[in-house]
Structure formats: C-alpha cells, structure tokens
Amino acid sequence: MRAVIAGLVLTALAAPARAADLSTAEVKRVDEAAQVLKEIHAVPDKDIPQDLWEKASCVVVVPSMKKAAFIVGGEYGKGLMSCRHAGAWSAPVFMQLGKGSWGLQIGAQSVDLVLLVMNEGGMRKLLKDKVSLGAEASVAAGPVGRNAQAATDAQLHTEILSYSRTQGLFAGIDLSGGVVKPDNDDNADLYGRDMKAESVVASTAIKPPAVVEPFMKALRRGL
Numbered sequence: 001m002r003a004v005i006a007g008l009v010l011t012a013l014a015a016p017a018r019a020a021d022l023s024t025a026e027v028k029r030v031d032e033a034a035q036v037l038k039e040i041h042a043v044p045d046k047d048i049p050q051d052l053w054e055k056a057s058c059v060v061v062v063p064s065m066k067k068a069a070f071i072v073g074g075e076y077g078k079g080l081m082s083c084r085h086a087g088a089w090s091a092p093v094f095m096q097l098g099k100g101s102w103g104l105q106i107g108a109q110s111v112d113l114v115l116l117v118m119n120e121g122g123m124r125k126l127l128k129d130k131v132s133l134g135a136e137a138s139v140a141a142g143p144v145g146r147n148a149q150a151a152t153d154a155q156l157h158t159e160i161l162s163y164s165r166t167q168g169l170f171a172g173i174d175l176s177g178g179v180v181k182p183d184n185d186d187n188a189d190l191y192g193r194d195m196k197a198e199s200v201v202a203s204t205a206i207k208p209p210a211v212v213e214p215f216m217k218a219l220r221r222g223l
Contacts, residue, residue, distance in 0.1 A: 021189045022211060026094070030215050032063035033080045036112045036165065037218035044146055046170050048116065048163065052142070056161075058083035058117035058201065059219065060126070060180070062097050064110045077113065078183055080215055083123055083201040089219045091208040093197040094186035095126070098179035112165040113175070116142060122159030126180050127198045133160065134176025141172030 037059075040047055058081055065077030082092040097113065117123050125137040133139040142161030155161060164173040182197035190209060191200060200206050208216050 023189070026186055026189060027211060029063065029078055029094070030080065030212050033061040034214035034218040036061055036063045036114065037215075040114070040165065040170055041218070041221050043170075046144055047146070048114065049143060049145055052116060052118075052161065055118065056084065056116040057119055058123045058126070060095055060097075060113075060115040060117065061215075062095070062113040062115075065097065065113055078186070079113070080212070081117075081126065081197075081201065082215070082219055083117070085204050088204045089216060090201040090204050091206045092212050092215055093200050094183035094190065095197075096181050096183045097175075098181075110166070113173075114163040114165075115139075115175070115180075116161040116163075118159060118161060123201070124198075125159070127182060127201070130179055130181040133162075133178045133180060134174075137180075139175050139178075141174045144171060 044050075060079055060081040062077040062079030077097045079095055079097065080092040081095045082089045084090070117126060122137055125131045131137050137160055138158045139160040139162055140155050140158040142163050143155060144163070160175075162173055162175040164171060184197070187195070187197055187200070190212075191206075195206075
C-alpha cells in the first residue's frame with residue numbers, strides 16, 4: 001500500500017499543471033491565440049476550409065506579431081501549437097516565429113498568423129531546434145473559404161499552409177524565409193524543464209493545464 005501511495009504522490013508531483021508559473025504575458029498569449037481562432041471560425045466564407053482543417057496534423061497560432069518583428073533582427077512572434085491524434089487535440093506548446101521578408105505586412109501595426117501543418121513530417125520539422133520555412137519545410141499560402149476545391153496542387157502537397165490576418169483581412173500568405181522553433185523557456189514554465197515540446201504534442205496522454213482551455217476550446221471550434 002505504501003508503494004502505491006508513494007507512486008501516486010510522485011505522479012501528482014510530476015503532473016504538468018503548472019499554470020501558477022506562467023507570466024501574465026504567457027497567459028495573455030493563450031487567450032489571444034484562442035480569440036484569433038474564434039474570430040476566424042465565426043466567418044465561414046473567410047475561414048480556413050473545413051476539409052483542410054480536418055486533415056491538418058497540427059495548428060500553430062501566433063497572435064499579434066508586431067510590426068517591429070519584421071524589421072528588427074532577433075525579435076520573434078510567439079504563439080501556440082497543438083497536434084491532432086485520432087481526432088483529439090494534444091496539449092499545446094509555445095512556439096516562436098522569426099521574421100521573414102513578407103512585404104504584404106509592411107505598414108500593418110500587427111498581424112495574426114495561423115499555420116496548418118498538414119502531415120507528421122511537417123510536425124517533426126517544426127519541433128526541431130529550428131526550421132527555416134520554405135527551405136527545410138515546404139510552405140504555401142493557404143486557400144480561404146468554405147471548402148478547398150480552389151486549392152492548387154502546390155497547396156495540397158505542401159507540408160505547411162499559412163495564413164495571416166491584418167487590418168480585418170484574413171488571407172493566405174507565403175511565410176518563406178521565416179524561422180520556427182519551440183519556445184523552450186515558456187514551455188518550461190508550463191510543463192517543467194524536463195518536458196520536451198515533442199513529447200507534449202506526440203500524443204494526447206498529457207492533460208492540458210487548465211490555463212490553456214480557451215485555446216483547446218477554440219481548436220474544437222467551441223465544441
């Protein structure tokens with residue numbers, strides 16, 4: 001009996017529910033990422049096509065990436081990534097996206113970015129120490145609308161489909177030149193230093209901490 005109790009105690013201590021360790025900025029990022037998805041899903045004619053959404057292996061949402069991140073080296077937009085297994089979304093991890101040469105966004109105060117990772121190969125690449133979009137992982141601007149019939153062959157065969165929302169306009173955007181990597185410091189705040197981002201999103205065995213529930217609900221489209 002003592003061995004069982006000891007095991008339960010160790011399990012509880014190892015549980016990833018570390019919301020108290022999150023900063024105000026990290027909690028805000030979770031809420032903003034959830035809001036981006038909710039607002040996009042609220043307009044089906046301007047949404048990510050449902051059939052592409054259902055096929056996606058992972059989703060990355062980077063809310064409010066500031067204009068400065070496009071023109072000053074070393075700055076990053078930050079967001080969250082979750083992956084799907086047998087129809088269920090994994091606990092999310094924090095991700096960083098470095099600037100690229102995306103002229104469409106120049107002049108905007110901020111931009112929301114959404115990336116659909118369309119296969120496990122794309123997922124593995126994003127969870128490396130660092131991956132360059134367009135060079136190490138194929139990326140293309142994603143189609144918008146109720147269905148994906150208008151998608152090109154390039155869009156249907158790419159590893160990552162990318163979207164931007166700025167000044168009320170939601171559209172596909174080519175993020176070639178951007179650099180994506182796990183945000184290890186913020187993930188340590190959420191799950192502890194010993195938990196790797198790849199381990200978190202590799203299955204649905206890890207229970208999402210309560211603080212990320214708004215994002216999980218938005219991934220489920222409010223279900």
